[in-house]
Amino acid sequence: MPRTVTAGLDGSAESRAAVEWAAREAVLRGLPLRLVQVWEPLPDPLAQAPLLGAEAEQDWIERPPEESAEGLRRRHPGLEVIAERVTGDPVDVLCETAGTSELLALGSRGLGGLHGFLVGSVGLAVTGHADCPVVLVREGEQAPDEHRADPTGIPSAATPFRPVVLGLDITAPNAALLEFAFGAAALRVVYAWMPQPPPSNETPGYAYEAEAAPVTAQALEPRNAFMLGRALEPWRESFPDVDVAEAAVEGSAGSVLVDASRDACLVVVGRRARKARLGAHLGHVAHAVLHHSPAPVAVVPHA
Structure with a gap:
């Protein structure tokens, strides 16, 4: 597989911010963007609980990564976007994905509980073990090519880039x-x-x-x-x-x-x-x- 800019996707606001950050970075680098959605199966007793297993499975079915990929292609014409859905341990899957990535972008917080895989401990584990640079992105953070604000408080092309x-x-x-x-x-x-x-x-x-x-x-x-x-x-x-x-x-x-x-x-x-x-x-x-x-x-x- 060719080298890519990769982003972990779980549906949280932080995850979506990481995906947008990664898309802009992929455009700047001239590389494909790879979206990876990880599903960690629930243990049998939890999977059979109607208020836990069924709800988590429905979230998984209703949030396919290809929908996010289509939106990114519209916002960034010419960007190649690859969407994947993988089952397994989140840390293992994301660290393996990092092996073929120029960088890996993750949301700094996830949904938590049974739905999210980018809860603090997982995000820190991936950051501490991945073979490529890992970028943690919070909701609402600046783009990689964001300008400084002008005197009115609004970023402008006439002002320098943020360093x-x-x-x-x-x-x-x-x-x-x-x-x-x-x-x-x-x-x-x-x-x-x-x-x-x-x-x-x-x-x-x-x-x-x-x-x-x-x-x-x-x-x-x-x-x-x-x-x-x-x-x-x-x-x-x-x-x-x-x-x-x-x-x-x-x-x-x-x-x-x-x-x-x-x-x-x-x-x-x-x-x-x-x-x-x-x-x-x-x-x-x-x-x-x-x-x-x-x-x-x-x-x-x-x-």
């Missing part, structure tokens, strides 16, 4: 993370640092609170700004058309990125890829951004 915000570890800048972020038309790279961070056993993340010598913030600021610029220099040369701004900011990485996300169309963070099926796979910075960013969040796996 993609990338949280970067300047001590080990990862190529997969940078390549994903530099695919944007406007990019803001943020490195958060603290002069005397609390001790931590966690593997460093991508906008993390870096361990540093006990020197003053005034001494660290120019050094960190220089290191950030040097880390980005080869990428600026490879992507000369990308408008890049950079900021080395003193403060907690999660708080700095959440604050930067308020004017962003997308926030990009990284995570280390692991093969184990169970266990936590997201660092504290990614968790903070996923739970508090008002913008969509892309989590990019890396070695």
Whole structure:
């Protein structure tokens, strides 16, 4: 199967927002859009309960993904849309789907209960295990090509695009993370640092609170700004058309990125890829951004 932009579909408002986000991203990338609707069969005792099994099955029958696909084709002429309905464990199905996807877009919340598959724990599990970048989208979030508002509060083509915000570890800048972020038309790279961070056993993340010598913030600021610029220099040369701004900011990485996300169309963070099926796979910075960013969040796996 050719590479696609994929979206999970369950009928919730957040799921529909993720599908629309993915459609616009597919158009920007020139890739087909793949819609995947997952059905997890109920255990026999629940499936036979008239107020549970029958209602859930009727939802499944009445919401075919092809209806959503037809609407997307009308709104985005020329976009190839593939619709699939799959039975199985939601985490397993979506992670398998990610193996042939450029990225996977999911609603940040689902219907919950017996109907929805994008309840928090499932969405986090997929984000922490998928082989491709996963983008979590909330209802009403900005499009990937959204302009900033003009003085009247209305987005306008005369105003700049909202930037993609990338949280970067300047001590080990990862190529997969940078390549994903530099695919944007406007990019803001943020490195958060603290002069005397609390001790931590966690593997460093991508906008993390870096361990540093006990020197003053005034001494660290120019050094960190220089290191950030040097880390980005080869990428600026490879992507000369990308408008890049950079900021080395003193403060907690999660708080700095959440604050930067308020004017962003997308926030990009990284995570280390692991093969184990169970266990936590997201660092504290990614968790903070996923739970508090008002913008969509892309989590990019890396070695």
